Amino acid sequence: MSVFIDGRTRVVVQGITGRDGSFHARQMMAYGTSIVAGVTPGRGGERFEHRVPVFNTMSEAMQETDPRPNTAVIYVPAMNAAAAIYEAADAGIALIVCITEGIPVLDMTRVMPYLRERSVRLIGPNCPGLISPGKSKVGIIPGNICREGRVGVVSRSGTLTYEIVHQLSTHGFGQSTCVGIGGDPIIGTRFVDCLAAFEDDPETDAVVMIGEIGGTDEQHAAAFVQSAMRKPVIGFIAGRTAPPGRRMGHAGAIVSGTGGGAADKITAFERAGIRVMDRPADVVPLLTEPR
Amino acid sequence: MNLHEYQARELLGRYGIAFPHGGVATTPAEARDIAARIGGGGPVVVKAQVHAGGRGKAGGVKVASDPTEAADHAGRMLGSTIRGLAVERVLVVPATTIATEAYVGLIVDREKQAPVLMVSAAGGVDIEEVAGTTPQRIQRVSIDPRYGLLPHQAAAPAFHLYRDATLARAAAELMQRLYTAFYAIGASLIEINPLATTPDGALVPLDAKIVIDDSELPRHPDLVELRDPQSEDPAERTARAAGLSFIKLKGSVGCCVNGAGLAMATMDLVKFYGGEPANFLDIGGSSNPQKVVAALQIITADSSVRAILFNIFGGITRCDDVANGIVQATRELRVRVPIVIRLTGTNEAAALAILTQAGFSAVTDMDQAVERAVYLAGSEGTP
Numbered sequence: 001m002s003v004f005i006d007g008r009t010r011v012v013v014q015g016i017t018g019r020d021g022s023f024h025a026r027q028m029m030a031y032g033t034s035i036v037a038g039v040t041p042g043r044g045g046e047r048f049e050h051r052v053p054v055f056n057t058m059s060e061a062m063q064e065t066d067p068r069p070n071t072a073v074i075y076v077p078a079m080n081a082a083a084a085i086y087e088a089a090d091a092g093i094a095l096i097v098c099i100t101e102g103i104p105v106l107d108m109t110r111v112m113p114y115l116r117e118r119s120v121r122l123i124g125p126n127c128p129g130l131i132s133p134g135k136s137k138v139g140i141i142p143g144n145i146c147r148e149g150r151v152g153v154v155s156r157s158g159t160l161t162y163e164i165v166h167q168l169s170t171h172g173f174g175q176s177t178c179v180g181i182g183g184d185p186i187i188g189t190r191f192v193d194c195l196a197a198f199e200d201d202p203e204t205d206a207v208v209m210i211g212e213i214g215g216t217d218e219q220h221a222a223a224f225v226q227s228a229m230r231k232p233v234i235g236f237i238a239g240r241t242a243p244p245g246r247r248m249g250h251a252g253a254i255v256s257g258t259g260g261g262a263a264d265k266i267t268a269f270e271r272a273g274i275r276v277m278d279r280p281a282d283v284v285p286l287l288t289e290p291r
Numbered sequence: 292m293n294l295h296e297y298q299a300r301e302l303l304g305r306y307g308i309a310f311p312h313g314g315v316a317t318t319p320a321e322a323r324d325i326a327a328r329i330g331g332g333g334p335v336v337v338k339a340q341v342h343a344g345g346r347g348k349a350g351g352v353k354v355a356s357d358p359t360e361a362a363d364h365a366g367r368m369l370g371s372t373i374r375g376l377a378v379e380r381v382l383v384v385p386a387t388t389i390a391t392e393a394y395v396g397l398i399v400d401r402e403k404q405a406p407v408l409m410v411s412a413a414g415g416v417d418i419e420e421v422a423g424t425t426p427q428r429i430q431r432v433s434i435d436p437r438y439g440l441l442p443h444q445a446a447a448p449a450f451h452l453y454r455d456a457t458l459a460r461a462a463a464e465l466m467q468r469l470y471t472a473f474y475a476i477g478a479s480l481i482e483i484n485p486l487a488t489t490p491d492g493a494l495v496p497l498d499a500k501i502v503i504d505d506s507e508l509p510r511h512p513d514l515v516e517l518r519d520p521q522s523e524d525p526a527e528r529t530a531r532a533a534g535l536s537f538i539k540l541k542g543s544v545g546c547c548v549n550g551a552g553l554a555m556a557t558m559d560l561v562k563f564y565g566g567e568p569a570n571f572l573d574i575g576g577s578s579n580p581q582k583v584v585a586a587l588q589i590i591t592a593d594s595s596v597r598a599i600l601f602n603i604f605g606g607i608t609r610c611d612d613v614a615n616g617i618v619q620a621t622r623e624l625r626v627r628v629p630i631v632i633r634l635t636g637t638n639e640a641a642a643l644a645i646l647t648q649a650g651f652s653a654v655t656d657m658d659q660a661v662e663r664a665v666y667l668a669g670s671e672g673t674p
Binding site: 078079102103104105106108109110112113128140141142145155156157158159160161162163166183185186210212213215216217236238239240241242243246248249250251252253278279280281 | 399401402404405406435436437473474477478479504505506507509510536538540548549550551552553554555556558559560561562563568571573576604605606607608635636637657658
């Protein structure tokens with residue numbers, strides 16, 4: 001098993017003919033992900049890489065692809081990304097992964113209730129997606145740094161995740177699933193959702209949680225770990241040296257007057273029994289250290 | 292993107308929120324003329340237009356009893372700095388006799404993933420301070436954006452503020468208009484503070500603050516024009532134009548990293564090894580060598596930088612592209628401080644070959660590189 005995606009994941013790529021979409025569609029296919037359809041309005045009838053049918057709309061892609069896709073990954077530009085999420089949800093997709101960065105936060109305030117009513121899971125936006133090594137990759141996480149194993153990884157970041165996954169892989173710790181949940185203020189799947197999934201996954205033994213400044217999701221995650229998890233969790237918080245009031249790249253990474261600083265999050269982790277890395281290289285020593 | 296008070300007042304005016312008429316002056320003479328016109332020779336308030344909290348405490352808001360004094364205040368403010376920011380404009384508005392001061396604000400609540408209306412009778416002061424010390428004095432109304440701010444959701448806090456029904460109705464209407472503006476302009480924050488009442492029972496908004504979500508700007512070309520270039524650090528402005536995310540800090544280790552999370556973790560590691568980062572800089576996911584050149588330009592322009600640290604984890608970003616960028620940049624620019632390069636991931640071997648040939652040394656371990664950069668920057672680290 002793994003969480004959210006596995007060998008039965010069948011992906012439709014929204015924005016498959018775009019610069020990013022085409023590049024990453026090829027990467028996913030090379031990794032072995034089952035890419036069954038693509039959508040670009042106006043390009044219906046084409047074949048991507050001579051193989052994957054391209055449709056004008058998501059509903060066409062769903063009706064004319066057999067077996068039907070169950071997952072959508074979105075690479076469309078920010079101003080159209082919310083529309084792409086609605087379209088995927090209406091087409092009956094159960095898992096939407098939105099890679100696009102720069103979706104207005106107010107767009108997301110309207111998207112989220114729409115998805116909740118339809119029980120659709122969204123991962124992202126502004127995220128690297130997810131990978132279950134050896135099974136499937138949906139998004140942009142480089143497959144070559146991952147290996148099959150039993151550590152679950154969940155992170156708000158992209159390259160920082162790669163750094164820590166790289167540390168794990170080179171020291172013999174493979175991953176069950178790595179989930180990049182995204183760096184925006186409003187995201188579809190939060191730490192707690194991922195922790196719950198990893199806790200229930202018989203193929204995950206331990207979880208690495210990579211947080212950062214901004215918001216209070218890490219505090220909620222800590223409370224969840226304390227009350228509802230038996231598996232060990234290792235944590236990291238990026239942004240200890242970030243000045244308050246400045247947005248550190250990610251739209252969600254900002255220490256505001258009402259909280260969100262690294263110190264509060266680290267304290268919450270430690271109180272919940274989450275061992276906290278001082279630096280990415282600490283992940284393996286902490287994972288192997290007896291509890 | 293932060294708007295100035297005068298811009299926020301003008302913008303909210305389009306949504307039917309009427310502020311007392313004022314004028315913007317860039318010279319004392321203009322301030323005098325505006326004061327004479329709007330104040331009828333009576334008292335006015337001169338307000339420095341800077342993006343700084345605590346502006347009043349820092350001397351940026353002054354009451355003038357007549358146009359001559361308004362010119363004096365404007366003369367002292369214009370060209371001065373408030374919390375490090377140059378004052379280039381002052382807003383001159385009529386002085387209002389204030390009976391009560393309330394706070395009305397709209398933000399997006401990350402926790403509930405929905406807009407929230409915040410109202411407090413403790414207006415006029417910093418709302419963060421109220422939130423910290425007496426949070427019970429702030430009423431919060433969570434809004435379902437599918438239905439908007441419903442009439443009763445505005446009425447409840449309005450009647451909480453005012454016993455007088457006329458005032459309460461006016462306040463509720465103002466909240467509705469504020470909510471309409473919030474979505475229409477793509478704001479991440481709108482505040483009216485204070486929302487005053489006068490002794491004769493009128494509701495008067497006196498100050499406004501608006502922050503626009505940068506991600507909304509492609510939809511609002513008219514708002515882009517409101518950006519005040521002078522209110523930004525020049526290096527940060529250059530970085531934004533080059534598509535880089537950059538924030539100036541006080542240390543001596545210049546950092547150039549791909550990815551915001553890794554950039555923060557790199558800064559933290561500089562500190563871990565006893566150094567101080569000079570900046571946050573995310574070159575993003577692109578491999579464009581020109582971005583590396585722009586990044587090095589910005590870092591080397593900072594005279595407090597004593598060593599430069601590259602930390603690249605190649606995924607989508609190709610290490611060889613970054614290596615080419617470094618070689619190209621150091622040919623174009625005279626870099627006088629040592630450069631420490633860490634590259635790993637996609638096309639790492641090709642990158643190391645390019646850099647070695649150009650006389651650079653590069654490592655693949657993050658800790659090793661950071662420790663070295665801290666040492667070279669002459670901080671308290673060990674080699």
